[in-house]
Amino acid sequence: xxxxxxxxxxxxxxxxxxxxxxxxxTLVFSVLGVINFAHGAVFTIGGYLTxxxxxxxxxxxxxxxxxxxxxxxxxxxxxxxxxxxxxxxxLVVEAVAFxxxxxxxxxxxxxxxxxxxxxxxxxxxxxxxMGAESYSIPSSTLAGxxxxxxxxxxQIRTVQxxxxxxxxxxxxxxxxxxxxxxGGKALQAVSEDPVTARLLGIDSGAMIRLAFAxxxxxxxxxxxLVGLSVSIAGPYFGIGYGLKGLGxxxxxxxxxxxxxxxxxxxVGLAEALVPSDFSGYKDGVAFAILFLVLLLRPRGLLxxxxxxxx
Amino acid sequence: MEAGQRSxxxxxxxxxxxxxxxxxxxxxxxxxxxxxxxxGVPVGAVLSLTSNANAYGQDQQIGLELAQAWHQKRxxxxxxxxxxxxxxxxDGGGDEATATQAFNLLIDAGVxxxxxxxxxxxxxxxxxxxxxxxxPVVAPSNTATNIPQIGGFISRVSAPSTEIAPLxxxxxxELNPSIRRAAVFYxxxxxxxxxxxxxxxxxxxxxxLKPVTVQRTQLNDQDFxxxxxxxxxxxxxLIVISAQAVDGGNLIRQLRELGYKGSIVVGNGMNTPNIxxxxxxxxxxxxxxxxxxxxxxxxxxxxxxxxxxxxxGGAIPPQLTAQAFSAYQVVAEALQRLNKRQPLSQFSLxxxxxxxxxxxxxxxxxxxxGEIAFSPDGEVVQQRFHVAQVQMKPGSLNGxxxxxx
Numbered sequence: 172x173x174x175x176x177x178x179x180x181x182x183x184x185x186x187x188x189x190x191x192x193x194x195x196x197t198l199v200f201s202v203l204g205v206i207n208f209a210h211g212a213v214f215t216i217g218g219y220l221t222x223x224x225x226x227x228x229x230x231x232x233x234x235x236x237x238x239x240x241x242x243x244x245x246x247x248x249x250x251x252x253x254x255x256x257x258x259x260x261x262l263v264v265e266a267v268a269f270x271x272x273x274x275x276x277x278x279x280x281x282x283x284x285x286x287x288x289x290x291x292x293x294x295x296x297x298x299x300x301m302g303a304e305s306y307s308i309p310s311s312t313l314a315g316x317x318x319x320x321x322x323x324x325x326q327i328r329t330v331q332x333x334x335x336x337x338x339x340x341x342x343x344x345x346x347x348x349x350x351x352x353x354g355g356k357a358l359q360a361v362s363e364d365p366v367t368a369r370l371l372g373i374d375s376g377a378m379i380r381l382a383f384a385x386x387x388x389x390x391x392x393x394x395x396l397v398g399l400s401v402s403i404a405g406p407y408f409g410i411g412y413g414l415k416g417l418g419x420x421x422x423x424x425x426x427x428x429x430x431x432x433x434x435x436x437x438v439g440l441a442e443a444l445v446p447s448d449f450s451g452y453k454d455g456v457a458f459a460i461l462f463l464v465l466l467l468r469p470r471g472l473l474x475x476x477x478x479x480x481x
Numbered sequence: 482m483e484a485g486q487r488s489x490x491x492x493x494x495x496x497x498x499x500x501x502x503x504x505x506x507x508x509x510x511x512x513x514x515x516x517x518x519x520x521g522v523p524v525g526a527v528l529s530l531t532s533n534a535n536a537y538g539q540d541q542q543i544g545l546e547l548a549q550a551w552h553q554k555r556x557x558x559x560x561x562x563x564x565x566x567x568x569x570x571x572d573g574g575g576d577e578a579t580a581t582q583a584f585n586l587l588i589d590a591g592v593x594x595x596x597x598x599x600x601x602x603x604x605x606x607x608x609x610x611x612x613x614x615x616x617p618v619v620a621p622s623n624t625a626t627n628i629p630q631i632g633g634f635i636s637r638v639s640a641p642s643t644e645i646a647p648l649x650x651x652x653x654x655e656l657n658p659s660i661r662r663a664a665v666f667y668x669x670x671x672x673x674x675x676x677x678x679x680x681x682x683x684x685x686x687x688x689x690l691k692p693v694t695v696q697r698t699q700l701n702d703q704d705f706x707x708x709x710x711x712x713x714x715x716x717x718x719l720i721v722i723s724a725q726a727v728d729g730g731n732l733i734r735q736l737r738e739l740g741y742k743g744s745i746v747v748g749n750g751m752n753t754p755n756i757x758x759x760x761x762x763x764x765x766x767x768x769x770x771x772x773x774x775x776x777x778x779x780x781x782x783x784x785x786x787x788x789x790x791x792x793x794g795g796a797i798p799p800q801l802t803a804q805a806f807s808a809y810q811v812v813a814e815a816l817q818r819l820n821k822r823q824p825l826s827q828f829s830l831x832x833x834x835x836x837x838x839x840x841x842x843x844x845x846x847x848x849x850x851g852e853i854a855f856s857p858d859g860e861v862v863q864q865r866f867h868v869a870q871v872q873m874k875p876g877s878l879n880g881x882x883x884x885x886x
Contacts, residue, residue: 178707181706181710188704231794302539303535303538303539304539307878310734310762310763319740326710326740327706328706331706401703401731402731402734404727404731405533405535405536407533408533408703442707445707447694448695448696450702450707451670451698
């Protein structure tokens with residue numbers, strides 16, 4: 172029983188991160204129909220910004236070697252500001268990698284490739300400025316809290332429990348905003364039918380920018396939280412999450428917010444169910460599930476059928 | 482103009498290109514050309530400057546830069562006639578394909594020898610190319626078994642795990658003779674980690690310890706909750722880890738956070754100060770066998786440490802930097818001896834590569850690692866190894882590898 176509870180906790184903790192990451196992908200895909208491959212780089216930047224804002228110093232390499240901001244914000248404030256900074260970066264990605272191609276009505280594949288290019292440039296820029304070394308948000312950030320908690324005999328690291336709670340809170344807030352606010356409904360309208368939305372007076376360009384900003388905010392917060400949990404493992408640390416997030420996005424159904432959450436939790440739980448001695452194969456198991464689901468349901472678990480182009 | 486027709490200038494251009502290609506085919510092969518000496522003898526280096534292995538490449542790049550500066554200074558002071566070297570550095574990424582591409586590029590560019598690649602996994606793919614083309618390779622950080630055995634042109638200054646890894650197991654048992662239950666973790670998608678883990682497991686078996694569990698991870702893993710909770714159910718009192726710096730550092734932090742209090746022995750992949758910010762205070766106490774000690778009291782090492790401290794604001798040099806420095810030094814000194822025997826300008830590129838390899842293997846070198854030489858198959862012969870224990874500065878993300886007696 173304790174073992175099953177441990178598996179459930181392990182799966183939910185990993186799945187929440189995957190879901191949070193995939194949500195950013197989903198928001199952009201829902202309005203543009205294109206995957207933003209720069210999302211992993213924005214996630215990385217969120218981690219670095221959080222580190223700098225809590226007063227972390229840049230190491231001995233990179234152009235900013237030795238830099239330390241003259242402030243040391245509390246972690247949660249730094250995390251929010253890092254989310255805002257990441258939202259700005261995401262807007263720049265939209266302006267540089269997506270908008271020019273959209274204006275020329277280029278093939279979606281070109282936008283996908285240009286976002287990949289933007290992501291690579293961002294990661295290289297981070298390496299140029301900050302060096303290749305790893306950075307870590309000190310464990311003392313959560314001073315006063317124990318390193319791990321015992322829940323009915325199952326162990327969970329406190330930081331992972333916090334990650335799970337914050338991810339859940341953000342998912343609830345995002346759902347409430349999408350379903351209950353004018354902005355959220357306008358975004359959904361553009362996502363479902365941009366032409367009709369424009370006829371109804373909705374500025375689709377503004378909605379696309381909004382989707383990128385929210386997506387960037389989620390990526391930045393996720394980057395800061397993961398940085399707190401497992402350190403910022405160099406400029407490439409968002410890449411692994413990018414691949415997993417892509418799988419989650421497809422598994423849940425392209426463009427579906429509840430699908431991203433469901434997909435994230437399924438992948439997390441599937442990984443946790445792999446016996447620990449064989450955990451090295453957990454990625455294979457996760458992607459095998461994705462493969463099977465796509466065979467049976469090509470649009471993903473909660474994806475809508477594609478509109479007929481007649 | 483109709484398709485198929487060609488203007489006169491166009492035809493002339495096509496003809497000229499065909500003639501040039503034919504002449505090029507008839508001309509001498511690049512390997513038969515004289516070795517380029519003017520402007521410096523070209524030496525190539527392939528390091529992981531990008532990818533998840535970039536922290537290693539960064540440490541190694543500093544080692545090569547310091548070695549270049551040191552060699553130039555020494556050349557001017559002691560041997561003005563010695564050949565100048567021109568280092569060409571290429572990014573090897575963290576995968577086999579990028580390293581292979583970089584090897585090909587540098588070999589085609591006419592380098593006389595190569596330093597690299599960073600990872601053993603890459604060496605198994607890239608070294609056979611250098612071997613086929615007859616280009617000497619000095620590996621600065623490959624520790625997996627059978628690297629020099631790839632061929633007669635492959636050597637290394639990085640002592641193999643077979644020599645180093647068992648020392649830390651012996652030391653752990655010496656410090657705590659009551660250890661009975663060992664758990665093993667290793668990154669199964671990494672040639673070095675897999676190879677080193679087999680050596681660790683044999684060393685444990687030699688001491689009568691059969692691992693109570695073997696947990697397989699992957700280099701890109703960052704969350705080990707599943708593997709750790711699985712392993713801790715077996716109540717180990719020694720955990721032995723073969724991983725790279727980032728995944729290994731995270732593993733240690735999470736092991737300690739989840740309540741593991743026993744001894745931890747780690748392998749060479751974590752032999753870098755880059756682990757300090759990852760496992761933070763939890764790095765304290767881990768045991769590691771090393772091929773380099775900054776505390777080694779020889780004139781060469783004192784000079785190297787002083788150069789590093791000057792360049793890096795007083796920091797202590799890590800092993801990877803010392804080994805990269807040594808690799809460059811070996812190539813430079815072997816070329817210098819070869820030049821004394823016969824001026825390098827008289828060699829063709831292919832002959833220079835062959836003669837350099839023979840010279841390289843026959844020499845003895847006073848390096849920051851201590852005095853080293855090579856076995857006939859290119860394996861480093863090194864006298865001094867060390868076992869260190871990480872001591873973290875309280876309340877800081879910095880620490881040191883403190884040598885154990």
